[in-house]
Structures are given as structure tokens and as C-alpha cells.
Amino acid sequence: MLYREALNLAYHEAMTADESVVTLGEDVGFYGGSYRVTEKLYEQFGAHRVIDTPISEQSIVGNAVGMAIGGLRPVAEIMTANFALLAFDQIINHMAKLPYMSNGKVQLPIVVRFPQGVSKQLAAQHSESYEQMLAAVPGLIVLTASTPQAAYHGLKKAIELDDPVIFIEHELLYNKKGEVDTQARFDPFKAQIVKPGNNITLVSYLKMVDDVMTAVPEIEQQLGVSCEVIDLNSLNPIDTDTLKTSLSKTGRLVMVEEDHKTGGYGAQIVSWASEHCFYELDAPPLRIAGLDTPIPYNRTLELASIPTPDSIAQQIIQWGKQNGL
Amino acid sequence: MEKLQLETLYYTMVLGRQFELAAKEHYMQGHISGFLHLDIGQEGLSVAAMQAFAHGDVFTTYREHVMALARGISAKSIMDELFGKATGVSGGRGGSMHLFDPSHFFYGGDAIVGGHIPNAVGCAYARKLQKADNGVMVVFGDGATNQGVFYESLNNAAAQKLPLIFLCENNEYAIGTHIGRVCPFTEMAKKAEPFMPTLSVDGMDAVAVYETVTEANDFIQKGHGPIFIEAHTCRFEGHSMSDANRYRSPQEMDICKDQDPIEKIKPLLDSQVEANLTEKAKQEVAEAVEFALKAPEPELSTLTDHIFCQGGCHHALS
Ligand SMILES: Cc1ncc(C[n+]2csc(CCOP(=O)(O)OP(=O)(O)O)c2C)c(N)n1
Ligand SMILES: [Mg+2]
Secondary structure, eight states, rough: BBHHHHHHHHHHHHHHTTTTTEEETSSTTTTOOOTTTTHHHHHOOOOOEEEESSHHHHHHHHHHHHHHHOOOEEEOOOHHHHHEEEEEEEIIIIIIIIHHTTOOOOOOOOEEEESSSOOOSGGGGGGOHEEEEEEEETTOEEESSSSSSHHHHHHHHHHSSSEEEEEETTTTTTTTTTOOTTSOOOOOOSOOEEEEEEEEEEOOHHHHHHHHHHHHHHHHHTTTTEEEEEOOOOOEOOOOOHHHHHHHHHOOOOEEEEESSSTTTTHHHHHHHHHHSSGGGGOOEEEEEEEESOOSHHHHHHHSSSOHHHHHHHHHHHHHHHTTO | OHHHHHHHOOOOOOOOHHHHHHHHHHHHHSSSSOOOOOOOTOOHHHHHHHHHTTEEEEEEEEHHHHHHEEEEEEEEHHHHHHHHOOOOOOTTOOOTTTOOGGGEEEEEESSSSTHHHHHHHHHHHHHTTTTTTTTTTEEEEEEEEEEEEEHHHHHHHTEEEEEEEEEEEEEETTTTEEEHSSSSSSHHHHHHHTTSSOOOOOOHHHHHHHHHHHHHHHHHHHTTTTEEEEEEEEOSSSTTTTTTTSSSSSHHHHHHHOHHHHHHHHGGSSSHHHHHHHHHHHHHHHHHHHHHHOOOEEEEEEEETSSSSSHHHHHOOO
8 A cells, every 4th residue: 555545544534433533725625635645535525524725824723723622623734844834833832732721621633744855856945844843842742654554553543632743744755655454553652663683773754764774784784783773653752762772782873864954853862862871872873864954956966965875874884983883 | 019019028928838848848858857837828927917017026936937038037047947957047956946036136936825925025115115116026826815924915015005016817726726615706806905906907818918017017106005916817737747637627728728828919910920939939948958958067065055145144244
């Protein structure tokens, strides 16, 4: 099943099971969704539950907050993270804070989902990643999905939760194929060990998990080590148990992310590790991230601005050699 | 309209059409990537609006190749940009959606729907403060009028009596969603009526657009504040190259294509002159493509140039 089909299945099941689940966003209904995630939902559930909105991101999330107050369980689609910026006031000042400010009297079972990241030459206003900002907001659960399995279970769980969830997808994952076992026990709050290993813990999420996996054979061969690859899945809260167990075994941490390095999400993981796993670490952690630059259009410059399997392998090999591997 | 003016108008429209056809072809060949929004069908509107507003500042959207051409930015430097080359008008950093050339008073090329409208308001404020001769034009689609900042801009521009033309290209679609699905009416001028005078024009008729924009320009020059133009138009292609245009029926497309703005002007010209102009436009585009294919890529070492202005602008500020 494709990643976008897995999301679609999650929607389908959630909307069938619970009439209060509705979805809203630009082009989600009649058109079928700009990435086809909501395909056929309009035909199956009708225009009153699959709501085509005007281009007004602030209202999309603002309305979702009101819908939730009114007793619905809205899933809001924003076309990309870049446009979610227009809704940040509603996401942060309203969605994330109303439950707390109301002393818990207001519950907001809302999912705001969008893709992010570099696709191919979409330039600076269509290529950003904003998980680092949203994961820094108290009151938001931030989930990601890097496989069809995680997409299906993650979205289903997000819709079931009574708290606001930011559900982040990646532009380049929608056509990724993978098994979806709908009966599997999959906890989206738990980090996944994608590949077990003994000497280096490689932490990432979203599309970078695939890029890390592509880089691993070269790293293992060049350094003569085995790598443990961890997919965080949930960015807030963080499954620190899985991280701690892995670091106790390997003693080495590499964090790989696509967002800009300064203030990037991985800084949180590395800072947590230095606070809580200092004595387990045998080497300074390595962060591999996007450069601190808006994303350029030109393909060569674009690829140079974010980690690629090649640059990931090269940086880790060099770091490994400098640190006794 | 004078004969020479009509010929310039026609030439630029055909240049725009040929440019877009070449861009489409080279997108399919993989020389151009990203989102490519073609202006085919809307060239009359784009060209006439720019030519009737030759001396003002222009802020527009991602569907802007033809407007940039009409502004006098060379086909070569625009095609180079689409090819991502160093010689492109934005150095290969911006691509199709982000053509910038302040020397032609052209400030993008913005891809956040509605996001450039308040920028135009600010520029109009600057022009007013400077007692400049020229005003500002902001071009946007019907879909953009649903953003809150559009109304904020109408209000601010009117409250401050700014020299600003709001030009709405109403092609009735925002990607695959018809305006009628998300708006209680389909005439966008209604949205501006409480704030300022509005004009409506057939955007498929370039001469009519030219006249309407000229009238609007005269109006803003007088210092009475902003004016709103709604141009009814129709795009012949999908929203971008990534859109298969499945939401419009063949009948709807026939009605749309019957209004081809180029065909509308053609009979007004001497047929030999017309043929020569078309040939010349094809030639200009062919040269631009040839140039773009050979042009150099930006150097990797320049990747982080221009995040800030070079030469110590921080010092200049302090
Ligand atoms: C803030 C924002 N939301 C959504 C999008 C995605 N998007 C790009 S173009 C577009 C439709 C715009 O329609 P309209 O304003 O009518 O302009 P047209 O493309 O018809 O010229 C949408 C929804 C975006 N670029 N920016
Ligand atoms: Mg439109």
C-alpha cells in the first residue's frame, strides 16, 4: 500500500466508526486532495463531512478549534508546512492553549496534518520544515510518519486522541510503498528500531530515515561497525527510554534531520542526550542537518542545502575516524 | 488604440504564448522542474495590464512569466531562471515562481497565496510618502481574495488613500476548486465595493484591459486612494504542470479556449505584419531556450550568498 493510501484508509475507518469525525482544507473534497490523501472521501462521506475550504489557513485551524468546542472531531489538512505558518496564531494561541487556560474544561480533539520538506525544486516558499517550532509548543502532540504502517496507525491514533495533534508527513513519502498490517500493535509514541546495531545510534524521522538507511551499508563497511537506526515517530513527547537503551549499548549518537541546523529539532535530542546520557557516550554527538539557508531552486544547490545519503555517509565516516572507530 | 501600440501589445502576447509553450516543452524534457504555472489563455490580461502601467511598481504571484516579459525583463533571463541557471533573473535561486527585477520595478513572483498583497500596500505607502509620480499595482487570483490579509489590505489602502491598483485575475479556479464552492458569489469586485471604486473588464480582451488599467492608473495618480479591477479570465492549462485539469469538462474547456485573447487581436492587424511579429516572437523564444541550455549553473560556493546583503549592510544600518 502507498503511504497516501494508508492515510486514506485511516481516514476512511475513522470516519466510518465515528460520525463526529470531519475533515476540512483546501481542495480536500471535490478535487480529492492535492496529494490525493483524501481521495474519494467526498463521495463516500459527503460535502458536509469533507469540507472544501477557501484559501484561508488561519480560518481552517480556527474553525477546527470551534468545531471541536462544538463537539466534532476535526482533521484539518494544510497543503504544506509553509502555509501552516499562516495558521500559527490559531495553532499556538488557541489550539494549544485553550485546554490549559480553561482549567481543562475545553477539550480539543483536533488533528492538523500537513507535509513538509524538500520535494524537488519547489524553492524557498514551498520547501521548509517546521517541526522544531511546533515541538517547542506546550500543549501540542507532534507525530510524524515515515512509513505507510506509521502513517496508517499514527493518523488513526491521532484522530482518537482527545488532545491537539500536529501530524507531519513528508512531500516525498506519499508514493512510498510498504506493508500495512491494520491488526498490528503499533504505538506512534514509541520510537522504532528500524535496524538494530551495536556501535552507533543513528536517530532521525520522516524521510531522513530512508536516507540514513541508504547510507548505512557504506558507513558499516568503511568503519567496520554496526549501526542502530532509530525512527523517533513522535517528536513531542519523545520516547527517551528507547534512546537511552540504545545509547547505553552503542555509546555514540548521530542525529540526522532535514530542517535548518540552528535551532533545528535535533538540537533537542542532542541536548537531552548530553544531559541524561553523558556517561554512556564515548564520543561527542554528531548532528547532520540542513544548512542555515532558505532552500534554493537550482537542483545542485538544493541538494547541497540538505542531507543526502551520500553526505550523511561521508560525514559519519569522517566523524567515526576522528573518534576512534 | 494606435497602430504601433497595438502591434507592441500583440507582439508581447505572442511572445508570452510562445514562451509558455517552450517552458511546457522543456518542463516535459526535464530541463525545468518544480512547480510551473502557465499563463496560457491569460496573456492578453497580463500583457495589457503591464503595458498600461509601464512606470509603476508591480507585485504579483507565481503565474508571472508573461507579466515579467511585458515589463521588459528579457526572455533570456526569465528562461534561464526557469532552467535554474546563474544567468537567470534571480540567479537560479528563485525559479519559475520567483522572478524579481527591481530595475524593472518587478517584485516577484510570490508563492504564498495573498502574502504579497500587504507588501504592495507598504510600497504604495512609500510612494505616497515620497510624493512619487508612480503608484503600485498588485496582481492576484480569485482564490487569494479569501485570505484575511486581502481584506486587511483593502481596508488599509483605502483608509490611507494609497496609490494602489488591486488587479484580480478571476479565472474562477483556485487549483481544482471552483470559486462558487467556497464563496457565496463569483464576482470578486463585490468584495472591494465597500472600500473603493471598482471596475470590471473582460480579461480575454487585451484592448479593453489596456483601457481599464489606464483609467485606473489615472485615478490613483489623482490621490483619491486605491481602485480595484476585476478581470474575468480563463486559463487554458491545468493549475500547474502537476495538475491534470480533470475538474473541468471538455465543454467548459471549449468555451474557455474560444476566447483566445491572441485570436481576438489578430484581425485588427495587417496579416503580413501579424505573421512577421509571430515569426519574430518564435525566434526570440528559440534564442532564449538555446541560451538557457548552454548557460552556466550557479557555483556551489555561492549557496549561502544573499541570505543577507553583502558588503556589510549591518554596518550601514548602525
Ligand atoms: C498560503 C497558501 N495557501 C495555499 C497555497 C497553495 N496554492 C497555490 S496556488 C493556489 C490557488 C490560487 O488560486 P488563485 O488565487 O485563484 O490564483 P490562480 O492560480 O488561479 O492564478 C493554492 C491553493 C499557497 N501557495 N499558499
Ligand atoms: Mg484563480
